[in-house]
Amino acid sequence: MTDITILHLIPNYSQTNLKKGVSQYAKSLSEMGHDVTLVIYETKKNEDENLDIPNVEIDRISIRDESKLIRTTSYILSCDTDVIISQNVLEKRYLIWVALAWAQGIDFLMKIDYTPGIPPLTPSIRIKHRVKLQILSEFCRGLFVPTQNAADELVSIYPKLDHRVQSLPSGYNDEYFVERKESNKSILYAGRLVSDKGVRDLICGFNKIKDEYSNWTLEIAGDGKIYDDMNKENVQFHGHVETQELIDLYAKAEIFCLPSLHESFGNVLVEAAGAETAIISTEVGVAPELLDGAGLFINKRDSDDIAEKLRTYIDNDDKRRADAKKLKQNAKNYKIERVTKIISEYL
Structure with missing residues (x-):
C-alpha cells in the first residue's frame, strides 16, 4: 500500500x-x-x-x-x-x-x-x-x-x-456511457463561449444550411464572455448545465460539433462519444485518435466546411449512426x- x-x-x-x-x-x-x-x-x-x-x-x-x-x-x-x-x-x-x-x-x-x-x-x-x-x-x-x-x-x-x-x-x-435517448434532431456544442472555441463559426455554418434542414436545431450548452455578442438566431442556448443535464443533451443529440482552435485534451469529445453521438471536430486534442475512422474533421475558422460536414451527416443516416457506434467503442479506451x-x- x-x-x-x-x-x-x-x-x-x-x-x-x-x-x-x-x-x-x-x-x-x-x-x-x-x-x-x-x-x-x-x-x-x-x-x-x-x-x-x-x-x-x-x-x-x-x-x-x-x-x-x-x-x-x-x-x-x-x-x-x-x-x-x-x-x-x-x-x-x-x-x-x-x-x-x-x-x-x-x-x-x-x-x-x-x-x-x-x-x-x-x-x-x-x-x-x-x-x-x-x-x-x-x-x-x-x-x-x-x-x-x-x-x-x-x-x-x-x-x-x-x-x-x-x-x-x-x-x-460509467456515468458517461449511456444509452441513446429519442432523437430531437439536434446538433450540439458544449463548452465555454470564448472566441477560440469557434462557436461563432459553428453558428454561421449551421445558418448556411438551416433552410435546407428546417427540422434540425442547433443547441449550445455553456456560457462565457462572448455570449452577448453572438448571433442567437436559430440557436437554442442552455447556458451552464450540470453534469446529468449535459449527459442527457449528448444522448439526445444526433451530432456533436467542436470547432475549437486548440484543446489540450477535449473532454467533451469523449463525453459525446460515450453517449453514442456522431462527432464533427477540428483536429485538436484527443480528436485525431478518438475520431480515427469514426468521425468527420473540419478546418479551423471555416464555416463553409462546417456546413458541408453537417450536410454529410444529416443526409446519411447510416454513416452517422455507424460512426457513432464506432465512437462509443473508441471512447472505452478512455x-x-x-x-x-x-x-x-x-x-
Missing part, C-alpha cells in the same frame, strides 16, 4: 470536478488499497462546499492570503507521502516543487497539461521548453501528457524524453480503468 498525494490545484474546485479525470483516478487508486489524499486550492467560492470522494481525504491549501507558490511550496515541504501526482502546465514554478519532492525522497509523477503548438514553437520557446523538460526528466519518476500528439511534440523538442513520456487521458466512469493502470505501473 502506498501513500499518494494528488495535487489538483485549479481555481474554484467544485463538486462538478469530482465526476471525471483526476478525482476519478483518486477514487480508483483508493479502491486498490492505497491511501490517497487529494489536495485542492481553497478560495472564497469553494470554502464552504462539502467535497466528498469515498475513501479519499480532501486537503485544502488556502490561497486567500498568501501566494499560490508560497503556500504550495510550504505544503510540499511538510508533506509526508510516498508519491506526489500533479497536473500542471509547463511553467518554471512547478520545477521547484518537483525538485523539493525529489530532495525529500518523494516520487513525483507529473502530467503536463500541454497543447501542441500553443504557444507557437519559436526558437526561443523551444529552448525554454527543452531546459524545463531536461530538468523534469531528471527529477520526475513519470511524465505524462494528455494525448499522443502532445507526447510526440515534446519528444521532438527534447529527444531524450523518448520512451519516458506517455499519454495519460482524462478518465471517465475509461478510468486505463488511467489507473498506467499510473499503477509507477507505484
